[in-house]
Structures are given as structure tokens and as C-alpha cells.
Amino acid sequence: MRSGFYLFFKKSVSRRKGRIVIAALSVTLSVAMVSGIIGMTAGVGAKLGEELRAYGANIIVSPREGNYLAQDVAEKVSRIDSVRGVSGQIFGTSVFRGQPIEIIGLDIAKLKDRGWRLQGKWPQNNGEILAGTDLRSQFKIDIGAKMHLPGGDIGGDFVITGFIERGGTEDSALILDMPDAWTVTGADRQFSAVLVRAEAGRLDEVVQQIRRMIPQAEAKTFRQIAVAEESLLRKIQLLMVIVTVVILCAAVISVAATMGANVLERREEIGLMKALGATKAQINIFYRAEAILTGLTGGVAGFISGYFFTQAVSKGAFGSYVPVPFYIFFISLLFGLVISVTASYLPVRNALKYNPAVILRGE
Amino acid sequence: MSFIILKNIVKEYGPAHALRGVSMEIQKGQWVNIMGPSGSGKSTLLNIIGGLDTPTSGEVFVEGIKINALSEDDLACFRREKTGFVFQQSHLVPYLDAVENVMLAQYFHSMADEEEAVGALTRVGLEHRLKHRPSQLSGGEQQRICIARALTNDPVLLLADEPTGNLDRENTKMILELLKKLHSEEHFTIILVTHDPFVSQWGERVLMMEDGSIKSDAPINP
Amino acid sequence: MPPLIHEALLIGFKEAAKAGLVWLVFYSYLVVNDRKNFVKPFYMGLLVSFLIVFMSQFLPSDIVTKENAGNIISMSFALFLIMSGAALFHVSGTNMLSISASGYGSTLPEETQVPSLKPAAWGIIVLLFTVIFFAPDGMGSLLQLRELSYIKGRGSMSYISALIGVAVVAAVLFTVVGLYKPYKIGGFFDVPQLLLFLAMVKLFGSGAKEFAELSLLPSVQRGFMKFAHDFVHQVFLFLMVPDHPLLKATFWNFIGIFFGPDFASLVSLIILLLFPFMFLYHSLRETLPEPETRSVAEGRKIKAFILSGRRKRALPVACFIVLILIAWFSRSEETIMQMYLPKPIPVVADRGVVMIPVRDPTMNVMDGSLHKFSVSYEGRQYRLILIKKWDNTLAAALDACEMCPPEGYGLRDDHVVCIYCGTPIPVNTLGLPGGCNPIPLAFTIEGGFVKIEIHDIVKKWGFIKPLQGKESMH
Numbered sequence A: 001m002r003s004g005f006y007l008f009f010k011k012s013v014s015r016r017k018g019r020i021v022i023a024a025l026s027v028t029l030s031v032a033m034v035s036g037i038i039g040m041t042a043g044v045g046a047k048l049g050e051e052l053r054a055y056g057a058n059i060i061v062s063p064r065e066g067n068y069l070a071q072d073v074a075e076k077v078s079r080i081d082s083v084r085g086v087s088g089q090i091f092g093t094s095v096f097r098g099q100p101i102e103i104i105g106l107d108i109a110k111l112k113d114r115g116w117r118l119q120g121k122w123p124q125n126n127g128e129i130l131a132g133t134d135l136r137s138q139f140k141i142d143i144g145a146k147m148h149l150p151g152g153d154i155g156g157d158f159v160i161t162g163f164i165e166r167g168g169t170e171d172s173a174l175i176l177d178m179p180d181a182w183t184v185t186g187a188d189r190q191f192s193a194v195l196v197r198a199e200a201g202r203l204d205e206v207v208q209q210i211r212r213m214i215p216q217a218e219a220k221t222f223r224q225i226a227v228a229e230e231s232l233l234r235k236i237q238l239l240m241v242i243v244t245v246v247i248l249c250a251a252v253i254s255v256a257a258t259m260g261a262n263v264l265e266r267r268e269e270i271g272l273m274k275a276l277g278a279t280k281a282q283i284n285i286f287y288r289a290e291a292i293l294t295g296l297t298g299g300v301a302g303f304i305s306g307y308f309f310t311q312a313v314s315k316g317a318f319g320s321y322v323p324v325p326f327y328i329f330f331i332s333l334l335f336g337l338v339i340s341v342t343a344s345y346l347p348v349r350n351a352l353k354y355n356p357a358v359i360l361r362g363e
Numbered sequence B: 001m002s003f004i005i006l007k008n009i010v011k012e013y014g015p016a017h018a019l020r021g022v023s024m025e026i027q028k029g030q031w032v033n034i035m036g037p038s039g040s041g042k043s044t045l046l047n048i049i050g051g052l053d054t055p056t057s058g059e060v061f062v063e064g065i066k067i068n069a070l071s072e073d074d075l076a077c078f079r080r081e082k083t084g085f086v087f088q089q090s091h092l093v094p095y096l097d098a099v100e101n102v103m104l105a106q107y108f109h110s111m112a113d114e115e116e117a118v119g120a121l122t123r124v125g126l127e128h129r130l131k132h133r134p135s136q137l138s139g140g141e142q143q144r145i146c147i148a149r150a151l152t153n154d155p156v157l158l159l160a161d162e163p164t165g166n167l168d169r170e171n172t173k174m175i176l177e178l179l180k181k182l183h184s185e186e187h188f189t190i191i192l193v194t195h196d197p198f199v200s201q202w203g204e205r206v207l208m209m210e211d212g213s214i215k216s217d218a219p220i221n222p
Numbered sequence C: 001m002p003p004l005i006h007e008a009l010l011i012g013f014k015e016a017a018k019a020g021l022v023w024l025v026f027y028s029y030l031v032v033n034d035r036k037n038f039v040k041p042f043y044m045g046l047l048v049s050f051l052i053v054f055m056s057q058f059l060p061s062d063i064v065t066k067e068n069a070g071n072i073i074s075m076s077f078a079l080f081l082i083m084s085g086a087a088l089f090h091v092s093g094t095n096m097l098s099i100s101a102s103g104y105g106s107t108l109p110e111e112t113q114v115p116s117l118k119p120a121a122w123g124i125i126v127l128l129f130t131v132i133f134f135a136p137d138g139m140g141s142l143l144q145l146r147e148l149s150y151i152k153g154r155g156s157m158s159y160i161s162a163l164i165g166v167a168v169v170a171a172v173l174f175t176v177v178g179l180y181k182p183y184k185i186g187g188f189f190d191v192p193q194l195l196l197f198l199a200m201v202k203l204f205g206s207g208a209k210e211f212a213e214l215s216l217l218p219s220v221q222r223g224f225m226k227f228a229h230d231f232v233h234q235v236f237l238f239l240m241v242p243d244h245p246l247l248k249a250t251f252w253n254f255i256g257i258f259f260g261p262d263f264a265s266l267v268s269l270i271i272l273l274l275f276p277f278m279f280l281y282h283s284l285r286e287t288l289p290e291p292e293t294r295s296v297a298e299g300r301k302i303k304a305f306i307l308s309g310r311r312k313r314a315l316p317v318a319c320f321i322v323l324i325l326i327a328w329f330s331r332s333e334e335t336i337m338q339m340y341l342p343k344p345i346p347v348v349a350d351r352g353v354v355m356i357p358v359r360d361p362t363m364n365v366m367d368g369s370l371h372k373f374s375v376s377y378e379g380r381q382y383r384l385i386l387i388k389k390w391d392n393t394l395a396a397a398l399d400a401c402e403m404c405p406p407e408g409y410g411l412r413d414d415h416v417v418c419i420y421c422g423t424p425i426p427v428n429t430l431g432l433p434g435g436c437n438p439i440p441l442a443f444t445i446e447g448g449f450v451k452i453e454i455h456d457i458v459k460k461w462g463f464i465k466p467l468q469g470k471e472s473m474h
């Protein structure tokens, strides 16, 4: 860049603010749409993962013989490489008011941020339990209700601290923390099943490893869950790509129109520069620089508005804000640049073709 | 060998003929005035000599270089290194002030130098209008910026298309005296188009054009 | 035909790309500066490098190791980097000195004269540098290829794959050069920039540790970090740390800043960027000479010419800086995340001896990974680590060192890394006492068990200075 470029560029920008702002605005709009959509998808992906994690797992390890797994199984499985989470569970039944009632024992602390809907409080102490929301109407019980559950040698007395709702079988069961569940079921420090959350792409690998390591246990994947998880994400991604491409095309066209008008307005200037002995490249660089500036400004502004767009939508859809990954900022910049540089390419190229003698006649 | 040689220059715009076979020679350092009725092809001729336009047929030599055969970039180089243009309509960049407009020419030539640009404007008597934009200046002042701009890169060839068209007698005289002074100091060649008989008295030679060809070519006797 | 070996393909690709790039830049430089007579020494240097690489395969295999090749590569990188700085000082010695001199009121130095060597001498220098540049990388790559052919058991296929990689690059290069003749890029370089360019090619294109690893950067980073850390460490050891209980916590927290990975990383980044920034300063800030010419415009033209030349040559340097910054920060983020932190497996001391099975269905302490164990003894918790070294022997140590608070170690690549201060410690040096190394433990292997005396553990754990208030660091 030769000395003086910055001066002329600065002047052409600062004294033509209105034009630049309009061009940048149209870039902003398109970038906001694109980055909003990408942000949504990324956010939704993360959210979806979270929702799916509420199922607990994508692999289940259960005993081959007998009712229970040895207590070290969970520990062993958790040491496998691609395993992200392990939780032992115990299933059993008990009786309440003469009716059979399902009991699920698990580590309640791990449930807390799994997106289960809870009314009331999480249990704090032994003897406090959660009930599925269906039981509320079935037994006409409420928070604070006392229950006596027979089981094991002596059974136990419990207090319901909250009702949970997940839309699954858990809704009609009692959820007990592990020690309580062991008391009620009499299965001392053992598990009915160990639920494993492994990396999505390596399920088979993990299953094979568990089978090798713990011959007395059977490991299976929740195929349906895993497949559903993957295909849903894929569909969303495809949708995103299509929408992005469409918006991008529309954006380039609209920005090209704006920029085209700008360039047309500066035809005389281009002719003059040529007459002063500027090469095409030297003239081009001014317009390129302006396009880059417009693109970057539009990119940043687009990212910011896209961010709020994403949050607004997500608040509506999920009732909570989604985390927008930071790389979207760079994607926004890139989109802004691509849009404005491609859009300005043709108008400038055409303008450079004019014969300066003809332009400068000024007719 | 002459500084400028035109050989049978023809310029056609579609069916219209702007130039119908112009041939002539101009010596280095000469001051030539071109006169003629409107539409006679004066501006067209000037543009072709300055490498701003290309002839439909014929050959243009400047300093022995056949400029109608140059590539676009070489032509641009020729323009910025050898020529200074003053246009009929003063063309200035609207968003740059007077100094910056002069600096723009320096920039394309080599690099911008504010001090020099101020000097160039002072020479044409515009030291009190340095930071004014073209829209804030009169036609005469604009034209003077153009002259300062045309001379800032030490051209060997100054091409002026009615540089004093918008000026009163006073200013016209000032400009012409300035040109005369610079011309006698630096010996660049001047080709000046004018309608004004007063202006045509300056210089060394007058070309009369009519309908795309040269009707008469005579030296001026002071 | 057995399938191609991708790693080998990549190696061939990478080496050829490096060589092609260097050739292109160097050749363009020679073309632009009309010094084509140095093409011959360059080609000769390439040939000599080839011979050296070939011959090296017949040297004893304990000399020609990947580690040694890696060390030589690192050294040659440093050499090119330093040479570029030296060349810059030389070229612009007068100007740079005059700037600082005028600032401090001392007299201007005499014009420093470039030592005028004969072209023959310069030719030899070109040849030498070519060899220094290419031979170590070639050696390392060939070693890696040989290893691949063993590992994959496909013999010559790894070499063939590599050759295909080379052929692809050569084809692309010939097409590009044939079509576009991009010799103009030579204008972006002068001798200092050329040397800096070579250093950068090394930095980004030579894997020192693993040749599959693309860049030298992680090694440089680790090297610098270790250096910076050890330096601070030693200084504080010698300055003597006041062993007063009150002083200790704050003082150590303060030192912790210098021990921390952020600080070491920053220091090493600054060292690395020193030369490029010097280049930029030289190119952009140095005063222009006032040329004496017939007209002002002509003088302006000469100035513009000088200026544009400088800026042109600043461009690749600026690119290097950006590249280094990007690579550095993306890299350091990655490495911190990549640290492997195993959970300690509880073991018990049985009759004063801790017994850990070398191999059981769930683990194998000889698998090269880091294994952590915790022992509870007389109401206190102790942690220890086991890891296999490169020579296939086991190392046992406490999960703590004498210096830092006992936060323990993680594993990153082939370095054990102190979680507290981030110092990388090569696995091979485990078992050596002192400094930031984990405190070694005596052990025996009997009947498939690693046996360690609990008293040894208790005694050595006592050496550690546990810190109060260390949480404030994190």
C-alpha cells in the first residue's frame, strides 16, 4: 500500500458515511439472519443433547444372570475412554396403600441439571424422595406426604419433597436416592442396570469393550435413541445449510444493488482517477477496501443482532437462552466479507471498463 | 524528431466522425493553442494525445513512443508520469478538499506529500482555500485546483481543455501568466484548447480546427 | 497392490511442499535480484542433503533417532531465526543505530561496511545453509517412513506412498510455475526476510517430535515454557525462599504467577516474535533518505520506490506474525484441554507394602498412559503415579513434587504436566529426583505386582510443602 492510501480511504469513508451505512445495513441484515440461524442450530444441538441426556444414556449394561450387577461394574465402565457419564440404577417394586408401586433408585444429585421438570424441592437427606407426577392424582398426595414402603428387611418411612415430570415411565414411579433404594429393595450396593452415556460415534466400540471387560454383564445400545439423536441433528443441519445458501444469494443480490448504485455514482471519480494515471488495480483497491470495511462492519453488527435474534427465538421455543458459541462471531465476519466483496465485485469491474474520455465528457 | 507526432488520426463515434485524419507535429517545449467551433474535435484530439482515448485509426507518438499501441497499464503509467490534464469541466473528487485533490494526483504518481501540495496550490493563488471542498469553491477556484493538480507531478506535457473557460479576465490573465512563467522555467509542452481570442494570443502557435480536421496552423507573432 | 499409507503420503507431501516452497521463494529472489549464479550451489546443497539423508540410514540406530533429528531441527530453526535477525542488523545496522543514537544524543556511527565476500564464498554459504535446512528434516522423515513400514508391516509401501506425495506436489509446483511464472514474489524478500522465511517454514512445517505432527510449534512452546519455568524456579531457589509460615502462602502465590503456564507462554511468545517485530520496525519506521533529484516529483518517486520496497518486504513478516499468533493461541488452548487427568484408583497398603497389579482386566500400567493411585494410610491420603517410560521400564513417583502444591500431574503427549504450574516434564526423566519432577519412589516388580513401601511414600510426602490459600490461584 502506498503512502496516502489510508488518508484517501479515510476521507472517502468519513465524508460518505450515509452511503456506507446503507450498504453496511444490508450486509448486517443478511449476516444477522445467517448467524442467527447458525447460532440457533448450534444452540439447539447443544440443547438437544441436553434433552437427550435426560434419557440418561445411550448404552445400558444389565446383568446376564440374576437380578443385580456387581458393585464395581459402574466404576470399571466409567474408566473406558469414550464414556462421558455413568449412572447405576436400581429398579424394584413396593406397595403403597395396597397398590404396587414402581421404584427407581438412582443418584438424584446427577439428575439436577438434566432438564427434568420439578415441582417442589430436590431431596436433601435420607428419607426424602421424589414422586412421578402421575402419582399425585393417583394417590391424592402432595408435597410433604409421608409414605411407608415395605421392602428388604424392614422397609422405610419417606417424605415426598417434590414431583417430577419427564413424559416417561418415571412419571408413575417413585424416585429414591441410591441408599434409600437399596434399603427398600434389599439389594445391597448393587445395581439393576448401569446406564452409560458414551460418545455418539463410538457406541459399538464401547459396547464391545464392556462385553470384554465384564463378561458377566450384557451391554446394549439404545439404538433408537442414538439414531434419532443423530438423524434429527442432521436434518436440522441440512435445513440450516439450505436456508443459509438462500439467504446468502439474496443478500449478495441486494447488497450488489446497493453497491452498484454507489459505484455508478462514483463513475466520474473512477474516470478521473484513470486520467490521473491510476491503474485499474490502484483504483480497485479503494473499492475493495470499502467493501471489506462494509463487510466487517456489517459482520459485527450482524453478529450482535443475530445474537439477540437467537436468544429471543430460543426463549420462546425452549423457555431458556441458548449458549451461542464464540466461533459464530468469526463466521459472521466471514459472511459479511464474502457478501460485500462478491457483491461489489461486478459493479466495480464494470465501472473500470469505461473509457475515461467518455465519462469525463460529463454528459 | 518531434516531441509529438500525429499520423492521420481518425476518430469515429459510431457513424459520427470526431476527427477525420489529423496529422501534425509539435516540438518539445512548444506552447500550442487549439481553436475552433464547438464540436470540431478539439477535446477529442487532446484526449488522444494525452493517452486518455484511443484513435480509431492512425498513430500517435509522444517522445518517440507509440502510445496508441501501449497496454492499458502502460498507458496509465504514461499519463501519470508524462502528462498533466486540465479538463473542460473541472473534475475534482467531491469528498476531498483542495489539498487532498492535489495529493491524489501525487498518490497515483508516487506518494502523497502534503507540503508539496500546499506549495502547488499557493502557486495558483489558493493558499487561503486549502481546506475547502470543491462544492465550497467557485468555478474559477476549482479550475485553479485542476491546474495545480496537473502540474504537481512535473509533467512534460500539459493538456488543458479550456482551463480559463469559467474565469474572469483578471483570473484568466493570472493563470496565463502563471503558465507562462512555469513554461519558461520548466520547458514543458503546452497544448491548450480555447474559444477565447485573448487566450489564443498567448503561446507560440495556433491551430484552427473545423469539422474534425485542421484548417490552419500558424505561429503567433508577438 | 496394498493400499497407500496415509501418514507416509502426508510426509512425502509435506516434505515436498516445504522444499518446493523454499525453492520457489529462493529462486524468485535470485531472479528478481539478478543473482541466478547462486542457483547452482542451492541445487548442489539439495543433492548433498540427499546424500547425507541416505548415508544416515547406515549409521548406528542409537545415533540416528527421531529425538536427535528433532533436536537438530529445533536447533536449525533457532539458527535461521537468529541469522535472520543478525542479517537484518547487518543490512540496516547504520540506520537502526542512527535512530537510537539520535535519540540519546550520542554521535552517529561510521557507515558499517558489508564484508565483501567473493561469490565463491557466498556460494559455499548457500550450499551449507541448504544442507542445514534440508538434511535434518529429510533424516527425520526417512526415519518416520521406516518406522511406518515396520508398524504397518507393508514394507516398501510406505516409501511408495511418500513418493506419490512428492510427485503430487512436484506436479502442482511445475504446473503453477510453468503457467504463472510467479517470480514476482521474490520482490517480497531480502536476505534477512529470506532467512526468517526459512525459520518460519521450519517452525510450521517440521514436526520435531513426531513427523506426523505438522509443526514445530508445540515443541518450541514446550521448550520455551520449560526454560522460562526452570529459570524462574532456579532464581527463586537461589534467592532463597523465606520459610516462614506467614510469608509462605502469599509469597508462593506470587511466585505462582511466574510459574503459571500463562506467564511462561507469554514470555516465550515474546521471544519468538522479537525478530519479526524488529523487521516490521525496520521496514515501517525507519526514516527515509532525502534523495537529490532534478525535480521534487522525481524525488518523491524515489522515496515512494524505497518505501514500497520496504513495505513489500514487511508483508511476509506481518503474515508470519499473524500465523504465529494464531497457531500459538489455538495451540495453547488445545493443549490445556487435551491434558489427560486420570482419576486416582484407590489401592491399599497391605502389611506396609502397596501392591498394584501390573495388569488386570481393567488396566495395564505398562500401556504408556499415566496411572494414578491413592492410598489411605493412618488417616492420611497419598497419591502416586505409575507410567511406562520410552525404554519400556516403569517409573513410580509421588503425584507431587517438592516445589508446587501437591495438585498432581496430568499427561499431555509424552510429557507429564504439573497441574499447578503447567511445567511439562518429559516422561523419560521420571524417576530422577529434584525440581519439578515428581518425587520418585523406590519399587520392585514381583509376581505381576508393583510393590512400594508405604513408609517411603509417607516419608517423601512429608517433603512437600503444602500450601494454604492456593485456591486463590485458580
Ligand SMILES: Nc1ncnc2c1ncn2[C@@H]1O[C@H](COP(=O)(O)OP(=O)(O)OP(=O)(O)O)[C@@H](O)[C@H]1O
Binding pocket: A358, A361, B013, B016, B017, B018, B036, B037, B038, B039, B040, B041, B042, B043, B044, B045, B088
Ligand atoms: N463519446 C462520444 N459519443 C459520441 N459522439 C461523440 C463522443 N465524444 C465526442 N463526440 C462527438 O465528436 C465531435 C467532437 O467532439 P469534441 O468534444 O471533440 O468537440 P470540441 O471541439 O471539444 O467541442 P467543444 O468546444 O464544445 O468542447 C462532436 O460532434 C461530438 O458530438
Ligand SMILES: [Mg+2]
Binding pocket: B042, B043, B044, B088, B161
Ligand atoms: Mg471540448
